[in-house]
Amino acid sequence: MSERMRPLSGREKAGYGIGDFASNLYLGFFGLFLLYYYTDIYGISAAAAATIMLATRVVDAITDPIMGAIADRTRTKWGRYRPYLLFVSVPFGIMGYLTLAGPDGSETFKIVYALVTYMLVMMLYTAINLPYSALLGVISPRSEERTKATVYRFVMASLGNLFVALTATALVREFGNGDDLVGMRWTMGIFATIAVVSFLVCFATTRERIEAIPQKIDLKRDLGTMIKDGVWPIVAIGCLLLIVGISLRGSTAVFYFKYLTDYGDQPLLWAFDYFSVNLALSFVGVALGSLAVAWLRKRWTKRELMIGSGLLNAVLLVIFYFVPPALYWVITSIAVASGFLFGIAITAIFAIYTDVAEFSEWKNHRQVTALVIAASIFSMKAGGALGGAIPGFALGSVGFVPNVAQPGEVQNMILVVYTFVPAAAFLLSGVVFLKYPLDRTRVCQIEADLNKRRGNLAPA
Template sequence: MASAANERIKLKEKLGYGVADLASGLYLNFFSFFLLYFFVDLGGLAPAAIGLMLLLTKLVDAITDPMMGAISDRTRTRWGRYRPYLLWGAIPFGLLGTLVFAAPEMSNGATLAWAYVTYSLAMLAYTVVNVPYGGLLGVISPNATQRASVAAYRMVFSATSGILIGILGTTMVRELGGGDEARGIFLTMSCIAALSVFCFLTAFATTKERIPPAVENGSIKGDLAVLIRTGPWLATAAAAILGVTAIASRAGSALFFFKYVAGDDGTPVFLFLDRTALFFTALALGQVSGVVLGNFLQRSIDKSHLIIAAGTLKVSAIMLFYFLPLDAVWPQTIVQYFVGVGFGVLMVIAYAMFTDIAEYVDWRSKLQMTGLVIAASVFAIKTGVAFGAAIPGFAMQWTGFVPGESQGEAALWGINLAFALIPAAALVPGAVAMLFYRIDRRLLARIESDLAARRALPS
């Protein structure tokens, strides 16, 4: 075990592990940007109906995510505990994501039923692949610095997904659809699905699990009881949910903001990018910068302090954007870049924190439950995306939004609520939650040392 602790993860493995989050990021970014628009502005469904769907499906995730974590913790194969699910789940992941946007011409009731069933199945496939994928990060190395480095590569690919959606998303929808936005969204999602299958198979083929499993695990009920009493886990999950909620609410309302509030007609403003594409691209470029910055700063600053700083930056940038003139394209783009920087720091640090928490639980309780702990990160991301996408639906429904029509003052206010004010407000309690995260760098060093000694003992 000492050799595993000192083993440096090679670049090929870091890239191989990280590229799988390109797939996950493409899915969640595309859903976040286009799902509400597809079913409301193009499909004619009530905004609140889709908002409610997004919230109700999280009740299923609240069961399936920890269940998948517990199952993967107890899986024993020649490929390891977590890697096999990247192989087994890749193709269902691709097919079910595409199915969401394959809705045929139907009544509103049938379309809503289609949305419920296909989105629930797509999120289940996401769970089956991504909970073990996150668990793999926890056992890829017993060294926290090495795990943080691998997490940084993961976050770079995650941010790259945002760049790709920002630069190519609306353009591909426009070009592939040939004037039919719904068809363009479906075909674009089909391309994403094919790439995603390749990414997960690559991660399976290039990674290795270095922390051996315990001879036996405790009961799932016992593991859950320990987890919900673990303060750092609760604090990090809360911060991650709220941080993603803020970004997803802005993303889900951005198409409506630029179309109805800013009066943008989709004309390119820079090269082939329209204002919406420029907005998403600035966010993703900022996220890449934030990932690099966060990975550098976490070597000398406690992670909880970085999360608080990232949240403060995001709130400040979101509110500055809100007060800028509607036609201030480049000032808005620059400010949105700094929203992305804060988001990038939040995400790379949060993922590293979840693996630290898995080690903390093992150290304190002698329970290996990496998959279950990491399930919180997957649940946090999906819940944040769902909450964030639901907020515009409810806000626009309550303020009288009518698809395709000129909007009244109340409806425009509802869009602004979802685009700026609610996201900024959501970040405040997330920062407060970090005050209860007690795993500092000194304690983490002690945990690593104690676990290395324990694992070196003969079983």
């Protein structure tokens, strides 16, 4: 067996995975707390905060595919994608801190500052996370090895979210001493530092095993071909809906616990309050779901996992709506089960992305791994933006005023956005994958054909 065809070592799979631990220190914190930070701490209206999140996606629609095309054509001694982990990590860390370091001023000033910093941090997120995600497509020519690396990735991503869930509120209290604005700055600074170190570890422990084919940039042609082939749009729409669902849950959770329950910040387990424990256990569920994919794949295809997890998650969240918030361990158990199903789906869908990239190369004789990932990352960021913006617009529509007891209409809106709306998103995501055409047999044939084409076929 050639060196390139050998199974990935545990060290390399873990090293690859730590890159998403770093990413989710940002995404986890932003997804859980950014809308709350803008409205309840920094003093921006809910509608303005929602508009900021959506406006940033307009810029992403331009920068993501451009970054994908650039990464696909990058040529260095470290490869195409790994150099971005090395050179973008520090600027990304600095901008992450600045996003939550907003100075005081008029509301107009705050809105402009929030818009500019959030836009810049997400552009840098594109510049580092897109090549990181594309690295999965060249870390091994074997689909099963890429799936294993994907499992490591999303276990580590779940650990990043778990770390945020367990420590964020405690760090804000510890460093803020009653000033949540100061506490948020310190907390994001700590997370940013850890993220920079993690990206550097990812760079040092991974390799690129599929060599680049010389080709000119033809962004319009490559995007057009991806859409015309019909496979990528299915995955992108399914992914967008999946991320809308989980982002709605994340961005609304803090409002649910603050305004619909009586738990406050009283400790439940050591120094961890009810909200932190609920979030932490839900992310444990995500990690277990990611781990379960390797076993589940022995019986079900990735397509079947996407369909089944979407349907079951929708059912769970409809049930959640009718459970009184006072039944803490019931709502927490449902949150864990929902997280488990999301862990299955997000792990399966990223393994699917690399299959889509290979399908495009197989059919069109052009390597567009990063471009496929770029378009897919955009669908994820668009889903995250919608998941963060919808609660903002919904709360604004019913007269939400932060830091006061909420009337019944506002409480019901929070509950609906926390349950029924993500349930619909998860259900639709599963339905979309009914049209996904790449079954196991076809993926194996594509892999074999590409290995012959690349000269990487293992000896008999």
